Amino acid sequence: MLTGGEGNDLLAGDEGDDTYIFNRGDGVDVIEDSGGYWDEHENWVSANNVLVFGDGITPAMVTALLDQNQNVTLDLGGGDSVNIGWRERPSIQRIVFSDGTQFAIENVLSGTPTANPLADRVIHQGDNFSLSVAGTAFVDFDGDSLNYIATLADGSALPAWLAFDGATGTFSGVPGNWDVASLDLTVTATDPLGQSASSGFKLDILNAND
Numbered sequence: 001m002l003t004g005g006e007g008n009d010l011l012a013g014d015e016g017d018d019t020y021i022f023n024r025g026d027g028v029d030v031i032e033d034s035g036g037y038w039d040e041h042e043n044w045v046s047a048n049n050v051l052v053f054g055d056g057i058t059p060a061m062v063t064a065l066l067d068q069n070q071n072v073t074l075d076l077g078g079g080d081s082v083n084i085g086w087r088e089r090p091s092i093q094r095i096v097f098s099d100g101t102q103f104a105i106e107n108v109l110s111g112t113p114t115a116n117p118l119a120d121r122v123i124h125q126g127d128n129f130s131l132s133v134a135g136t137a138f139v140d141f142d143g144d145s146l147n148y149i150a151t152l153a154d155g156s157a158l159p160a161w162l163a164f165d166g167a168t169g170t171f172s173g174v175p176g177n178w179d180v181a182s183l184d185l186t187v188t189a190t191d192p193l194g195q196s197a198s199s200g201f202k203l204d205i206l207n208a209n210d
Helices: 105-110
Strands: 009-012 019-022 028-032 036-038 044-046 050-053 063-066 071-077 080-086 094-096 102-104 121-124 129-132 147-152 163-165 170-173 181-190 196-206
Touching: 019 028, 019 080, 094 105, 102 105, 121 129, 147 163
Parallel strands: 009 028, 019 050, 028 080, 050 094, 121 196
Antiparallel strands: 036 044, 063 071, 071 080, 094 102, 129 170, 147 181, 163 170, 181 196
16 A cells, blocks of 8 residues: 655555555655556556545546646646556556545546446345435446436346336336246446446345245
């Protein structure tokens, strides 16, 4: 774990996955890290380096700036910033905020929504099922509103008993005896520019006597 503290610092990582800490008032920091390595087959393997922002820093405060050499600076205003290197191979792969919200750096730079894993669910026939995925499974670094669609994993429509509200990202419904099944579901969130991300989960509907 590397932190520069107050003042302008150069933080240099090593091979492997590194964590960098940045707090308000830390000034202008530069992170130097290869962000990965070439394997024996000459394929680029990305690392999992993480930049952790401290208390009081929110996504709305961070602006990604690109200079003429395609180097990226995450600017927080007030003289605070973090340079994360070349756009094509940034020194970090994830940004994590103090409330646990996290973004893939590629999604930050491209403006694409970030999809987090959805936990599998188990319910019984007759249960009143309700699940909202908005704001938890999907987040947008730019704060754009997202629209949601849900399908079975093969792209086909949801079963008749299971409704999905695309504006709120909420599933609801009560399965009957004939709806006992194991469903693979996919949810896709799309921002106003048409950029999207998807996440899936399994919903098992058991017989009430199981």
